Each structure stands twice: as structure tokens, then as C-alpha cells.
Amino acid sequence: MSAPTSSVVGSITDLTVGEGRTYVVDGQQVAVFLLGDGTLRALGARCPHRGGPIADGQTDATKVMCPLHQYTFAFADGACTNGDVEPLPVFKAEIRDGEIHLWT
Numbered sequence: 001m002s003a004p005t006s007s008v009v010g011s012i013t014d015l016t017v018g019e020g021r022t023y024v025v026d027g028q029q030v031a032v033f034l035l036g037d038g039t040l041r042a043l044g045a046r047c048p049h050r051g052g053p054i055a056d057g058q059t060d061a062t063k064v065m066c067p068l069h070q071y072t073f074a075f076a077d078g079a080c081t082n083g084d085v086e087p088l089p090v091f092k093a094e095i096r097d098g099e100i101h102l103w104t
Contacts, residue, residue, distance in 0.1 A: 004092070004103040012095050015040075020055030020064065025104045030091050031055035032100060033064065033075075041075040042093035042102055048086040 009023040015034040022045045023030050029045035031054040043064065045054050052068035059065075063081055065072045071083050078087035092103040 006101050006103050008099045009102050010100050012098050012100055014100070018059055020057065020059070022053070022055040023100075023102065025102050028089075028104055030102055030104070031064070032093055032102065033059055035059070035061060037061070038095075040093035040095060040100065042091035043073060043075065043078055044088040044091075047071060047073075048088065049083075054088065 007025045009025060015021055017034050017036055020031045020033045023032060030042050031045040033041045035041060043054055047054055047066040049071055050068055052066040054064055054066060056067045057064040063072045063074050071085050072081045073088050074081055078090045080087060094101045
């Protein structure tokens, strides 16, 4: 298995605090969120339940809620916190020199 690689996907100015945006990196859809404390979180962009757009979900400091059926997923490990739904993949995301870096 190869080591994760970093990709620049856009400028931090593309994001709004509390809202997500989907990027495609190496063929994978990744939802990136800018939290109120200025950190980034990144999860797989499609809910495993019915394919809901995770980037459109409501967030707090620790999780995001799928807008279709209100399943919530933890930013820390991608686990569904309120149902028997598969976890979302978690990706490393950082801000460097005003750019969004994702590791896939």
C-alpha cells in the first residue's frame, strides 16, 4: 500500500465557516469543512445510507449531519453516531499558505 499523497484542492477563501465543499481528488469525492476554530475536517462526500451529499450537512465542532436522513458522522473517525450505518472515510486536511491540502 502506498503512502498518502497531498494535493492542493483550492484556496481557503473557497470555504465558509460551518459549511462544506466537495472536491474530487484521485477519483475520490471528499467533503471539506472549515470549522469555527479555523481547522479543517474532511470526510467521504457521500452518505453510505443513501448517497446524501455530506458537504451540504449541518456541522458542529465534532460531527456533520447528512441532509437527507439526519445520520450524523464524527469528524474524528467517520463513525455514524446515531445509527447502524457504515463509517465515512476520514482524510487529513490542512491549511498551508492559504491553500487547502488534502491527503488521499
